[in-house]
Amino acid sequence: MSLRHAILGLLAGGPASGYELTKQFDLSLANVWSARHSQIYPELQKMAAAGWVVVGEEGARGRKEYEITAVGRAELERWLTSPLPERTQRNELLLRVFFLWTLREEDAERFLVDAAARAREIHARLDALDVAIPWDDTRSDLMGRLVLEQGLRVATAIADWADWAAEQISAGHDALHLTDRSPTQL
Amino acid sequence: MSLRHAILGLLAGGPASGYELTKQFDLSLANVWSARHSQIYPELQKMAAAGWVVVGEEGARGRKEYEITAVGRAELERWLTSPLPERTQRNELLLRVFFLWTLREEDAERFLVDAAARAREIHARLDALDVAIPWDDTRSDLMGRLVLEQGLRVATAIADWADWAAEQISAGHDALHLTDRSPTQL
DNA sequence: TCTAGCATGTAAACAGTTACATGATTGC
DNA sequence: GCAATCATGTAACTGTTTACATGCTAGA
Numbered sequence: 001m002s003l004r005h006a007i008l009g010l011l012a013g014g015p016a017s018g019y020e021l022t023k024q025f026d027l028s029l030a031n032v033w034s035a036r037h038s039q040i041y042p043e044l045q046k047m048a049a050a051g052w053v054v055v056g057e058e059g060a061r062g063r064k065e066y067e068i069t070a071v072g073r074a075e076l077e078r079w080l081t082s083p084l085p086e087r088t089q090r091n092e093l094l095l096r097v098f099f100l101w102t103l104r105e106e107d108a109e110r111f112l113v114d115a116a117a118r119a120r121e122i123h124a125r126l127d128a129l130d131v132a133i134p135w136d137d138t139r140s141d142l143m144g145r146l147v148l149e150q151g152l153r154v155a156t157a158i159a160d161w162a163d164w165a166a167e168q169i170s171a172g173h174d175a176l177h178l179t180d181r182s183p184t185q186l
Numbered sequence: 187m188s189l190r191h192a193i194l195g196l197l198a199g200g201p202a203s204g205y206e207l208t209k210q211f212d213l214s215l216a217n218v219w220s221a222r223h224s225q226i227y228p229e230l231q232k233m234a235a236a237g238w239v240v241v242g243e244e245g246a247r248g249r250k251e252y253e254i255t256a257v258g259r260a261e262l263e264r265w266l267t268s269p270l271p272e273r274t275q276r277n278e279l280l281l282r283v284f285f286l287w288t289l290r291e292e293d294a295e296r297f298l299v300d301a302a303a304r305a306r307e308i309h310a311r312l313d314a315l316d317v318a319i320p321w322d323d324t325r326s327d328l329m330g331r332l333v334l335e336q337g338l339r340v341a342t343a344i345a346d347w348a349d350w351a352a353e354q355i356s357a358g359h360d361a362l363h364l365t366d367r368s369p370t371q372l
Numbered sequence: 373t374c375t376a377g378c379a380t381g382t383a384a385a386c387a388g389t390t391a392c393a394t395g396a397t398t399g400c
Numbered sequence: 401g402c403a404a405t406c407a408t409g410t411a412a413c414t415g416t417t418t419a420c421a422t423g424c425t426a427g428a
Contacts, residue, residue, distance in 0.1 A: 001386080001387070002276070002278050002281055003387080003388090005281075005285075006281055009281075009284065009285035009288070012285065012288050017406095017407075017408090018407080018408070018409090019406065019407050019408075022407095028284075029281070029284070030274060031274065031280075032274075032276070032277050032280045032281050032284060033274070033276050033277070033281050034273070034274040034276065034388095035388085036388080036389065036390085037407090037408080037409085038388090038389075038390080038391090038409080038410080038411095039387080039388060039389080041407095041408060041409060041410090042409085042410085059407095060396075060397070060406085060407090061395080061396045061397065061406060061407050061408085062395085062396080062406095062407060062408060062409095063406080063407060063408085064407090064408085073288075076285065076288060077288070077289065079282075080282055080285060080286065080288065080289055080293075080297070081289070081293060081297070084278060084279060084282070084301075084304065085278070087220070088216060088217065088218075088219070088220040089275075089277075090188070090218070090219050090220065091218050091219070091275075092188050092270060092271070093270060094217075094218045094333050094336060094337075095188055095191075095192055095195075095215070095218050095219050096265075096266055096270070097329055097332055097333050097336075098195065098214075098215070098218060098329055098330065098333055099191075099195035099198065099262065099266060099329070100266065100329050100332075101324070101325035101326040101328070101329050102195070102198050102259075102262060102263070102266070103263065103266055103267070107266075107267060111266070111267070115270075118270065118272075138287070139287035140287040142287070142354065142355070143283055143284055143285070143286050143287050144284065145354075146283055146286075146351045146354060147280045147283050147284055149347060149350070149351070150280060150283075150344065150347045150351075151280075153343045153344075153346070153347050154340055154343050154344065154347075156343070157339045157340050157342070157343040158336065158339075158340065160339070161335060161336045161339050161340075164335075165332045165335070165336075168328065168331075168332060169328070187414075187415070189415080189416090203378095203379075203380090204379080204380070204381090205378065205379050205380075208379095220416095221416085222416080222417065222418085223379090223380080223381085224381080224382080224383095224416090224417075224418080224419090225415080225416065225417080227379095227380060227381060227382090228381085228382085245379095246378085246379090246424075246425070247378055247379050247380085247423080247424045247425065248378095248379060248380060248381095248423080248424080249378080249379060249380085250379090250380085
């Protein structure tokens, strides 16, 4: 599970309350990982029980500030240097593309044209973010820029692919007559 | 939820048992969606209760063959033509990159070099798949090729990004001295 | 005969989302 | 006084993984 490590990573940047962590998931981490407060609060309790974090200052309105411990830092490092799990990442866009043969050609093509538009929207949103953020030359901001750059590159790749894919489909419909289906194995 | 729609899509290609569907998730759909038999069997029961599929032939060893119904086909079409949900897709690679500033520079760089190698492995695996599959000119195989092509393009984009990112990190360490961190907002 | 693969299921645990629930404080 | 927002939690439900559990059949 990565949620606890995401929290650990955020706390490595300084102590924070569950409320503040929730906001960081909605802002900083929005494009990379998401978590609701209803998941964060219980997780912080488990992490405290495991000794990865401790409650430091308790402020107004029941505010509890969590700090990362030495054990927590060690766990964060262990996680960062352990091999990435190679589980299949689910991709609903591609799942749908796989079954696009069941639609009429024009609907399949529209799907891909929409997908291209969506990818370009995401690119534009990330571009705007990049401009809006007052990046400095800290190492943490460098990493933020690296993350954003991957977002931009992948969005571009997907937009270009979707354009190309839409063409492949329309190329089929005025040239040869393709049959409806046959069992496939990707 | 997409699992039931993935199953619907597979059954649109012809009737199949839970066992056969499980194999299709492991083979055809491996790069796009995953599901275990322990999720598939109960899901088929729910789909049958909803009238999306029916049990047709029952064969040896308790084999039950499921067929998609007209209701199921309508639901598949509805799903394919409905807007893609825009939930944050979790990305553990980028999550880790975000916290790479907590590592020593050489470890952060190694992380990215490894990420580039991983992306190239994935690319090679997909390339091999492409060659191994006896594609025909059906519409379903066309869609399979589109899916595979996106995999190749995204893998390339990530490999190139990771090379570039590793350079950005090593560029930092012999030039200016970056401070350790400061609050960031991506 | 025995092994591999066919074939189906359930249970427990974990992860994540949505909804419910409550109360304090700051600033207008 | 009231609204916004700070602040924390729990419960119910859905989705996913891992482990448990069982039995049949074809072929070597």
